Amino acid sequence: MSVISYQKLSKGELTQLLDIAREAIRGHLSNGEIKAPQLDLYSKKLLEPAACFVTLEVNGELQGCLGTIAAHSPLVLEVHNKARASAYQDHRFMPLTKDQLDKLTIEVSVLSEPERLEVNSEQELLDYLADNKVGVILTKNHKQALFLPQVWEKLPKPIDFIRQLKVKAGWNAAYWSADMVVSTFTVSSIKGKYF
Known part of the structure; x- marks a missing residue:
């Protein structure tokens, strides 16, 4: 569709x-x-x-x-x-x-439409988000979480934004995996x- x-x-x-x-x-x-x-x-x-x-x-x-x-x-x-x-x-x-x-x-x-963002590390994602306040979807296996771009108003630092998004998905705030799928949207x- x-x-x-x-x-x-x-x-x-x-x-x-x-x-x-x-x-x-x-x-x-x-x-x-x-x-x-x-x-x-x-x-x-x-x-x-x-x-x-x-x-x-x-x-x-x-x-x-x-x-x-x-x-x-x-x-x-x-x-x-x-x-x-x-x-x-x-x-x-x-x-x-x-x-x-x-x-x-x-x-x-x-x-x-969400677009996959190729990143090799969490730090690469954080660097990207420092200049791009977009919506983010994190997906790994059967877990997924999404924050709309409006969440940046309450969590303006990329590290806080991503940590809270990981917690929302049910992961530890410090968790990261090489096969984490990151998608962005506006x-x-x-x-x-x-x-």
Whole structure:
């Protein structure tokens, strides 16, 4: 499946994606029927398969973040599904409540296709990241972890960024293996308040 060229998404298209995420959360909380986006309302670009993440914060603290690195379905449906999952199915957090909505911010990130980065050591990776604040995926055997580029705001030093990413995957912070697969990506994102 082809992945949309996220750079070509306009601010208007990103705003539509943010609105889809809001509606997915609103529909779940209303106890009504949760309706998927009506596909004929969107441009061809937003109907192409794309990978995305939806991140939720309440009072600036993470409340949920789920997504995919592989494009499986139209972007509008991915955003809808990931918004609901981030709000109610991220097992790290209690499900979102109505009381949290006035302090809720939603961020939708559309990912570029990940590209493998050939590095011979962890130090080579750290040197690369000193000049390239990109999203990173570490993979070895059946373990994998991903940080969006936005994580650089909280972990600005490459060594801290990579150590925390390794811990997220279930490795020791000091762990490194010669057969670690490193992939990088960029995002096009939009962030806004729920209300």
